[in-house]
Every structure is written in structure tokens, then in C-alpha cells.
Amino acid sequence: MIGVHSAQVIREAEDRFFEENPGADLMQIAARAVSDRAREMAPTGVTLVVVGPGNNGGDGLFAARNLAAAGRPAVAWLVTGQAHPQAVIAARQVGVKFVDSSTAMHMLPDVMLVIDAVLGIGGRPGLFPVVERFATACDDLCIPVLSVDVPSGLSTDEVTPTATSFRAAHTVTFAAPKLCHVGEPAAERCGSVEVIDVGLSLPEPDVRRLDEVDIARWWPWPTAVDDKYSRGVLGIDTGSERYPGAAVLSTTGALNAGTGMIRFVGPERAANLILDAMPSVTIGPGRVEAWLMGCGWGKQDRDAHAARLQAALESGLPAVVDADALEHLPKTVPDGWLLTPHAGELAAMLGVHRRVVEVDPIRHARQAAARWNTAVLLKGATQYVVEPSGRVTIAVPGPAWTAQAGSGDVLAGICGMLLAAGLPAWQAGALGASVQAMAAAHKPGPFPPAVIARTLPEVLGGLWTTLRSRAFVLPVEQ
Numbered sequence: 450m451i452g453v454h455s456a457q458v459i460r461e462a463e464d465r466f467f468e469e470n471p472g473a474d475l476m477q478i479a480a481r482a483v484s485d486r487a488r489e490m491a492p493t494g495v496t497l498v499v500v501g502p503g504n505n506g507g508d509g510l511f512a513a514r515n516l517a518a519a520g521r522p523a524v525a526w527l528v529t530g531q532a533h534p535q536a537v538i539a540a541r542q543v544g545v546k547f548v549d550s551s552t553a554m555h556m557l558p559d560v561m562l563v564i565d566a567v568l569g570i571g572g573r574p575g576l577f578p579v580v581e582r583f584a585t586a587c588d589d590l591c592i593p594v595l596s597v598d599v600p601s602g603l604s605t606d607e608v609t610p611t612a613t614s615f616r617a618a619h620t621v622t623f624a625a626p627k628l629c630h631v632g633e634p635a636a637e638r639c640g641s642v643e644v645i646d647v648g649l650s651l652p653e654p655d656v657r658r659l660d661e662v663d664i665a666r667w668w669p670w671p672t673a674v675d676d677k678y679s680r681g682v683l684g685i686d687t688g689s690e691r692y693p694g695a696a697v698l699s700t701t702g703a704l705n706a707g708t709g710m711i712r713f714v715g716p717e718r719a720a721n722l723i724l725d726a727m728p729s730v731t732i733g734p735g736r737v738e739a740w741l742m743g744c745g746w747g748k749q750d751r752d753a754h755a756a757r758l759q760a761a762l763e764s765g766l767p768a769v770v771d772a773d774a775l776e777h778l779p780k781t782v783p784d785g786w787l788l789t790p791h792a793g794e795l796a797a798m799l800g801v802h803r804r805v806v807e808v809d810p811i812r813h814a815r816q817a818a819a820r821w822n823t824a825v826l827l828k829g830a831t832q833y834v835v836e837p838s839g840r841v842t843i844a845v846p847g848p849a850w851t852a853q854a855g856s857g858d859v860l861a862g863i864c865g866m867l868l869a870a871g872l873p874a875w876q877a878g879a880l881g882a883s884v885q886a887m888a889a890a891h892k893p894g895p896f897p898p899a900v901i902a903r904t905l906p907e908v909l910g911g912l913w914t915t916l917r918s919r920a921f922v923l924p925v926e927q
């Protein structure tokens with residue numbers, strides 16, 4: 450798990466660091482990381498460094514100095530004509546060549562790498578027109594860009610770009626990732642992201658991103674003494690006469706994630722399809738540990754939906770509440786409910802336009818988690834799980850192949866399995882979304898959601914085998 454921090458938090462940590470370590474030079478650590486990566490990205494040819502007026506430009510210019518000192522041709526364009534004074538002197542001393550905007554643009558087709566050091570965490574979104582044209586030309590000519598800290602033009606703390614920015618092949622950032630590095634669609638403009646530890650002490654993050662080690666550590670692996678009941682019994686009430694497939698997909702997700710026992714209580718047509726495909730599923734009511742509701746209920750027969758949700762409500766058990774069931778939420782919900790809307794469903798829950806949610810997904814997911822006092826998994830290209838406290842956990846990202854009808858049903862099923870196994874709602878949401886993404890990454894291509902669901906045993910089995918062979922060194926639980 451890695452903490453995601455805002456520009457403000459990084460600045461405060463930097464101020465504390467300099468108070469405690471007067472005279473320390475973080476810029477040299479940053480510049481070294483940038484020049485090392487630049488040498489790998491462009492082993493030969495000219496590197497053009499685009500330099501802004503602040504410390505981000507200082508990082509870039511010292512990186513140019515490092516390259517030139519190592520005998521690599523480096524050229525710098527100071528976009529405002531001004532830059533970090535010591536860095537300018539250091540770069541000149543080792544023969545970095547300084548060029549103006551028209552020369553930079555003219556030579557662009559022949560450079561091997563552009564280092565974007567225009568703006569970092571002190572930048573406002575957007576670029577000067579001449580830099581905007583240059584960033585667009587880098588894109589058009591497919592010149593690889595290495596961004597320092599953040600691709601200039603992006604807003605560090607936002608996931609939705611509002612202006613033209615550089616589009617990096619790789620970003621070297623410092624101390625911690627920021628929201629623009631981990632939240633789509635901004636993250637896609639950062640390319641691969643590398644975090645350099647510069648020695649700052651950071652506070653407990655309120656936004657964290659999971660990695661595969663967290664999944665291995667938290668997954669409810671079966672123990673030697675487990676039986677089908679102790680692993681968790683999941684009640685599933687999904688599908689309708691019109692959409693029986695959603696019931697099959699949600700059950701496929703739950704079964705392939707490893708549910709101890711499934712009791713399906715949905716419509717008969719769906720039950721017959723499920724039995725044909727998954728004979729281990731039990732049809733009919735009985736004792737369960739958690740519920741899965743809502744997938745494929747459809748827009749007809751709303752009174753019946755309200756009654757179906759009421760049954761889960763009265764049980765007081767944890768429940769995954771998905772899709773059409775989200776339209777029937779009472780004012781308060783029992784402990785341990787996991788609401789799993791996509792942006793459109795969350796917008797409807799909050800009475801706002803979908804675009805508003807897409808622009809600031811975390812704020813809106815936080816609103817819903819606070820209003821219903823329960824965990825919310827906001828599905829999409831980046832999947833955010835928000836707890837009523839406002840803490841955000843971002844799932845392991847996966848390829849966009851899963852953007853397909855039916856993926857949400859499978860995901861709801863996986864989350865249902867995790868609730869039935871006894872995990873808290875936020876963890877069930879974060880793990881469920883992560884393993885589905887890992888399965889899609891394991892089997893890249895236009896595979897339908899059921900195939901991705903059937904890849905889960907392989908992915909989970911691989912994780913379990915790695916864990917048992919102790920190839921993972923698990924960090925101590927925080």
C-alpha cells in the first residue's frame with residue numbers, strides 16, 4: 450500500500466525537513482534520479498530539457514548538467530527566460546547548450562528524449578501557448594517525454610485534466626504519488642510512474658493505493674480447519690426474468706472467488722441457468738452470512754425491488770448493494786453494507802449530473818459514504834473505496850478491457866464472497882475490485898466478463914502459491 454499525498458502535504462513535509470536539516474539539498478537527489486532515468490530512456494542522441502521558472506525547472510537543469518557532465522549531449526530551453534540561478538550556472542559550466550523556443554521546436558524531430566521540467570507541484574493547470582504547442586508537437590512526433598514530478602499542465606491534486614499538458618512516457622515523482630499519478634484519466638498522461646524517496650516524513654495518508662502484497666495479506670485464504678460454512682455462506686438475490694444473465698455473472702464471480710457456499714434466491718429462470726452452469730450452487734433460502742442484491746433487477750417492477758431489498762435490510766446482515774437496488778436505498782443502512790455504484794448511479798443517488806461525479810469522483814464518493822454512513826465502491830477506470838470517515842482506498846488498477854457490460858455483476862459477486870467471509874465492507878470492495886483487475890491483467894484481451902471471472906482461481910492460486918513459498922516479504926500490519 451502506498452500513500453497518495455497532496456501538493457500541500459508534500460510542501461509542509463518539505464518545510465519541516467529543511468527546518469530540521471538546514472542546508473540539505475533535495476534538488477540534487479531529484480536531479481540525479483531524473484538524469485539516471487533519462488540515460489536509460491535515451492542511451493544515445495540529444496536530450497532536450499524544457500525548463501520552467503521554479504524548482505521543477507531546477508531539477509531539470511541539474512539533470513541536464515548531470516547528463517552533460519557524463520558526456521551526453523543536453524540542450525536546455527528556458528521557457529520564461531528565467532530559471533533556478535545556481536542550476537543555470539552549473540549547466541553552463543559543463544557545456545549544456547541553451548536554445549530559444551523556435552530552435553527548440555525546430556530541433557524537436559531529431560531529439561531522442563524531452564525532459565519536461567516546466568512545472569511541478571507549484572504549477573497551476575495549463576501551459577503558456579508556446580509550451581502548449583511544443584507539448585502537442587512532442588505527442589504528434591511521438592517523441593518520448595520524461596516528466597519531472599508531474600506532467601506540466603496537469604493539476605497535481607486532480608484526476609481530471611482541465612487543460613493541455615505534456616503526455617509523459619515516464620514520470621519521476623518525489624516523496625509520494627499525487628492524485629494525478631493514480632487517478633484516471635490524468636494518470637494515463639503520466640505514463641509509468643516512479644516514486645523517489647527524498648527523505649521526507651509524511652503523515653498518515655487519507656488516500657492509499659493497494660498493491661498485490663496487500664491483496665495477498667488480506668485475502669481470506671482457507672485454513673486447514675475450514676469448512677464450507679466457516680468460509681462464509683453468501684445469499685444471492687440478483688437477476689430478473691428480463692436479465693437472468695446478471696444473476697449468472699454475479700454468481701460466477703462469487704463462486705470463482707472462492708465462496709464457501711452460495712444460496713441463490715432470485716427468479717426461477719435465472720436459478721435454472723445457474724444450476725446448469727454451476728451445479729454446486731444451492732437454490733432456495735437458508736442461513737447466510739451476507740447478501741448480494743441488485744444486479745440485473747431491471748427498471749420494471751420497482752415495488753418488488755423495494756421488497757427484495759427490504760429482506761436484506763431486515764436481516765441486518767452485511768450486503769453488497771449494486772445496480773438497480775441502489776435506487777431503493779433507505780435513509781440509513783445496516784453496518785457492513787457495501788454500495789457499488791458506477792459514476793452514473795452515484796450521480797443519481799446524489800441527485801447531480803454524471804459529469805460532475807466524473808470530474809471529482811472522490812468528493813462525491815465521500816458524500817455518499819457520509820450520507821449513508823457506509824462504504825462506497827465507486828467503479829470505473831480507477832476504483833475508489835470510500836469509508837464514512839472519508840478515508841479512500843484505491844484498488845490495484847487493471848486494463849480497460851473490463852469496461853464491458855457484465856463486469857460490474859462479476860465484481861459484485863466477488864465482493865459478496867468477501868463480505869460473507871467476514872471482511873469489513875471497505876476491504877471487500879477494495880480487494881474485490883483489485884483481484885478482478887489482476888485477473889484482467891493476467892488474461893489481456895477482449896475476454897467477456899465470465900471468462901475473466903473464471904480466471905480468478907488461477908490468479909488467486911498463483912498469489913497463494915507465492916505467499917506459501919514466502920516469496921513475498923509481508924510488511925508488518927499498520
Ligand SMILES: NC(=O)C1=CN([C@@H]2O[C@H](COP(=O)(O)OP(=O)(O)OC[C@H]3O[C@@H](n4cnc5c(N)ncnc54)[C@H](O)[C@@H]3O)[C@@H](O)[C@H]2O)[C@@H](O)CC1
Pocket residue numbers: 459460463475476479501502503504505506508567568569570571572573574575576577597598599623624647649
Ligand atoms: N517537495 C519535494 O519533495 C521536492 C521538490 N522538488 C521540486 O520542486 C518542485 C516545486 O517547485 P516550486 O514550488 O518552485 O514550483 P514549480 O517549479 O512547480 O512552479 C512554480 C513557478 O511556476 C510559475 N507557474 C505556476 N503555474 C504556472 C502556469 N500555469 N504557467 C506559468 N507559470 C506558472 C509560478 O509562478 C512559479 O514561478 C517540485 O515539483 C519538484 O520538481 C525537488 O527539487 C526536490 C524534492
Ligand SMILES: [K+]
Pocket residue numbers: 505565566567568569596597598599600601
Ligand atoms: K514537470
